[in-house]
Amino acid sequence: MNSAAADVGSPAAAGVALASARGRWVLACAVLASGMALLDGTVINVALPTLGRDLDASLSALQWVVNAYMLTLSALLLLGGALGDRFGRRRVLVVGVVWFALASAACGLAQNVGMLIAARALQGVGGALLTPGSLALVRSSFRPRDQAKAVGAWSGLGGVAGAVGPFLGGWLIDGPGWRWIFLINIPLAALVLFGARHVPESRDESAADRPFDVLGAVLGALCLAGISFALVGASGDAPATAAVPGAVGLLSGIAFILAERRRTNPMLPLSLFRSSLFSAANLMTLCLYAAIGGILFMLPVQLQTTLGYDALRAGTATLPITVLMLLLSAPAGALATRLGPRLPLTLGPLVAAAGVLLLLRVGPDSSYVTDVLPAVVVLGLGMSTFVAPLTATVLASVDASRAGLASGVNNTAARIAQLLVVAALPLAVGLSGTAYADPVALNTSFHRAAFGCASLFALAALAAAVFVRPTPEQWHGDPGNAPQCTSHLGVQAPPLEPGGERG
Numbered sequence: 001m002n003s004a005a006a007d008v009g010s011p012a013a014a015g016v017a018l019a020s021a022r023g024r025w026v027l028a029c030a031v032l033a034s035g036m037a038l039l040d041g042t043v044i045n046v047a048l049p050t051l052g053r054d055l056d057a058s059l060s061a062l063q064w065v066v067n068a069y070m071l072t073l074s075a076l077l078l079l080g081g082a083l084g085d086r087f088g089r090r091r092v093l094v095v096g097v098v099w100f101a102l103a104s105a106a107c108g109l110a111q112n113v114g115m116l117i118a119a120r121a122l123q124g125v126g127g128a129l130l131t132p133g134s135l136a137l138v139r140s141s142f143r144p145r146d147q148a149k150a151v152g153a154w155s156g157l158g159g160v161a162g163a164v165g166p167f168l169g170g171w172l173i174d175g176p177g178w179r180w181i182f183l184i185n186i187p188l189a190a191l192v193l194f195g196a197r198h199v200p201e202s203r204d205e206s207a208a209d210r211p212f213d214v215l216g217a218v219l220g221a222l223c224l225a226g227i228s229f230a231l232v233g234a235s236g237d238a239p240a241t242a243a244v245p246g247a248v249g250l251l252s253g254i255a256f257i258l259a260e261r262r263r264t265n266p267m268l269p270l271s272l273f274r275s276s277l278f279s280a281a282n283l284m285t286l287c288l289y290a291a292i293g294g295i296l297f298m299l300p301v302q303l304q305t306t307l308g309y310d311a312l313r314a315g316t317a318t319l320p321i322t323v324l325m326l327l328l329s330a331p332a333g334a335l336a337t338r339l340g341p342r343l344p345l346t347l348g349p350l351v352a353a354a355g356v357l358l359l360l361r362v363g364p365d366s367s368y369v370t371d372v373l374p375a376v377v378v379l380g381l382g383m384s385t386f387v388a389p390l391t392a393t394v395l396a397s398v399d400a401s402r403a404g405l406a407s408g409v410n411n412t413a414a415r416i417a418q419l420l421v422v423a424a425l426p427l428a429v430g431l432s433g434t435a436y437a438d439p440v441a442l443n444t445s446f447h448r449a450a451f452g453c454a455s456l457f458a459l460a461a462l463a464a465a466v467f468v469r470p471t472p473e474q475w476h477g478d479p480g481n482a483p484q485c486t487s488h489l490g491v492q493a494p495p496l497e498p499g500g501e502r503g
Contacts (some may be wrong), residue, residue, distance in 0.1 A: 015143025016200060018150050025198035026141045030154055032192045033097055034134040035161035036185050037127040040069070040104070041492045042162050043169025045297055046315040047178045049304045052437065054178065057113040059436045060232050063422055064117045066297065067228055070419040072124030073131070075221035077412050078267050081132035081404075082212060085204035089136045094196050096129025101189035107182035132408065132496060139498035140202040147498075148484055155485035155495055156326070162491065163322035170315025213267035215259050220267070222252035224416065228423040235427035272406060278397035280467035281390060284460045285410055285494065286417045288349060288386065291456035292491060293418030294425045294449060295356055295379075302446040303372070306364055306439045317372055324380035325387065325490060333388030333483060341396075344389040345464035352382025353457035359450045363443050382457070387490035391483045393468060395497060407497035414493035425449055 016023045048062050057065075084092040103126055106119035135154065142150045172180040226249020233242035260266040273279045296318065303314040336344045355378030361371045391407070398406040426432060429448040435441040485495035 015146070016141050018142055018146035018153075022198050022200075023142065023146070023150075025195045026137065026200075027150060027153060027157075029093075029192050029195040029199055030134040030138045031157045031161065032188055032195075033093060033130045034154070034158050036097075036100060036104075036188050036192075037073075037130045038158060038162040038492070039165045039168070040123065040127075040181070040185070042165035043181050043315065044069070046166055046169050046300045046311050047173050047181055048301055049437070050173055050178050050311060051113075051116070052434075055110075055113040055116065058433055059426055059431060060235065061113045061117070062436070063232050063426065065113065065120055066422050067232070067419055068117045068121040069124040069127065070415055070422070071221065071224055071228060072121050073127045074124075074412055074415040074419055075224055076125060076128035076217060077131060077415070078405075078408050079212065079214075079217045080128035080130075081136060081408060082210070082267075083129065084133045084136050086210075086212075088201045088203045089133055089140055090196060090199050090201045092129055093133040093137055093199075094193065096126050096133055097189045097192045097196075100126030100130055101186050104182040104185035104189075108179040131411075135496050135498055137199065137202075141200055151484040151498055159322070159326045163319065163326060166315035166318060166322075167312070170310070170312035173311035173315075210265045213260075213263060213265065216256060216263070216267040219252050219256035219259060223249050223256055224419060225249065226252060228419060231420070231423035231427055235432045268409060269405070272398060272402070272409060275397045276467065277469075278394065278406065280463060281393045281397060282410055282413045283467070284345065284349075284463050285390065285394075285413045287456045287460035287463065288352075288390070288417075289414035289493065290417040290421040291349075291352070291356070291453040291460070292383070294421040294456070295359070295453045296491065297422050297425065298446050298449045299359065299362075301436055302362060302442060305437060306443045306446070307362070307366060313368075317368065318376050320373065320376050321380035321383065322491065324377070325384050328381070328384035329388045329490070332385050333392060336389035336392060341389045341393045342464060342468045344385050345393065345468055346461045348382050348384075348386030348389070349457040349461040349464070350382070351385060352379050353454040353461070355379030355382055356450050356454040356457065360447055362446075364439065383490065386460075387494060388483060391485070391494045391497065394494070395483060404498055407494075411493045411496050418492065425452070428452060 016026060018024075018027070044066055048065070051057060051065060052059075052062055055061075080092070080096070100123060103119055103122035107116055107123060110116035110119055135151070138150050138154045139147060168184075169181045172178070172184065226245045226247070228249075230242040230246030230249060233245065257270070260268050260270055273282075299318065300314045303309040303317055304311065309317065332344060332348075355375050358375035358378055359372075362375065366372065391410070394406050394410045395403050426445070429445040429452065431441065431445040435445070483495070483497055485497055
């Protein structure tokens with residue numbers, strides 16, 4: 001995630017032409033690698049009811065099927081980028097692909113929910129190497145004149161892969177079975193490894209002088225794990241057991257902040273938050289992606305349990321959201337560049353909140369065309385309005401030399417928000433045990449969740465109206481801080497942006 005500008009003495013230093021055969025291999029490898037991680041992140045919610053039936057899993061276990069992956073991915077994302085800078089981006093990407101494929105095989109072969117949760121945690125480690133590594137590979141491999149075009153192609157094609165995910169996942173769940181949503185990663189990984197032979201190696205030579213923040217990564221993981229255990233446990237069968245992991249999580253969080261303040265090269269430079277604009281953007285990110293994560297966690301289960309959809313129909317039900325984001329994110333970003341970020345960051349979450357409130361009409365005997373479709377279209381329009389301006393605001397709040405790091409922090413914040421909302425939402429709406437399989441109980445909880453997620457969108461809009469006031473110099477003064485990932489599926493997190501000298 002650090003600067004690629006310091007790359008010297010490597011085959012990638014001269015740069016690869018995007019139109020060359022080697023350039024196409026580099027782009028294909030990067031897209032397939034990031035697409036694997038994106039695919040599993042977008043399809044898992046559709047599989048939850050089937051997983052619950054086949055593995056006889058409680059709701060808390062299903063929460064961990066989602067969160068075990070998000071936990072390790074969130075805790076190690078920034079460290080994954082640093083490993084690539086130090087040891088070589090191609091090498092770390094290959095390690096990540098092999099790791100992810102082996103963990104995916106373990107997921108597909110899991111005989112019980114405990115084995116699946118453990119394998120999902122290992123999958124997240126691989127995802128932490130793939131997610132920043134694929135972008136860093138694109139940024140460092142191509143010649144300067146092709147870099148912006150290559151990054152744009154990576155983000156757009158990655159968005160298409162994410163859009164296909166729910167449809168493909170639903171088809172696999174209803175057809176060969178849920179295990180294939182994981183096993184399909186094995187042939188994809190083989191394609192990446194085959195193509196990686198054509199990818200040049202690159203590294204940041206200055207990274208050797210920067211020690212790894214292992215302590216920060218461990219404390220961050222303990223903080224997230226402890227709080228998640230406490231929230232999931234509080235809504236499960238043994239709420240009294242939530243106190244100890246909750247205390248461990250809070251104490252680890254305090255220790256993390258103290259450790260990061262004292263380190264010369266911290267994983268999370270707290271100095272970034274001296275910018276009020278950066279802090280406001282990340283506060284909004286927490287609210288926005290908690291709302292997105294919460295409603296997209298509950299909606300596929302509602303569609304399958306209460307409305308009787310199969311996995312394929314539930315997966316494709318939200319397809320308008322991804323299509324709208326892919327089509328409209330670039331125009332929305334261009335409009336925000338002319339108008340400034342405050343209006344789209346206020347209006348977009350309010351439109352998304354309206355879409356979530358429309359989901360209150362979704363219940364027994366609801367029609368997709370008259371009840372579900374209008375809601376997901378309005379939600380998609382709202383998300384399309386704010387994702388690109390949110391990224392632009394994050395980048396405008398820091399120096400161009402720290403753009404990659406700021407984007408990585410913002411991406412991590414979004415994933416943490418989704419991790420915590422999946423842990424907390426069932427507790428907040430009174431859903432526990434096997435109630436997710438009861439249409440009456442689930443319908444009541446889904447409507448409560450919709451109100452809660454709409455409130456989070458509204459809170460983000462309020463934060464934008466009050467706190468997002470960039471100066472003209474911040475917003476227009478440095479064209480190098482314009483987002484390069486203009487088309488991206490921002491359902492899981494805002495798009496990662498490359499670091500180094502931007503332009």
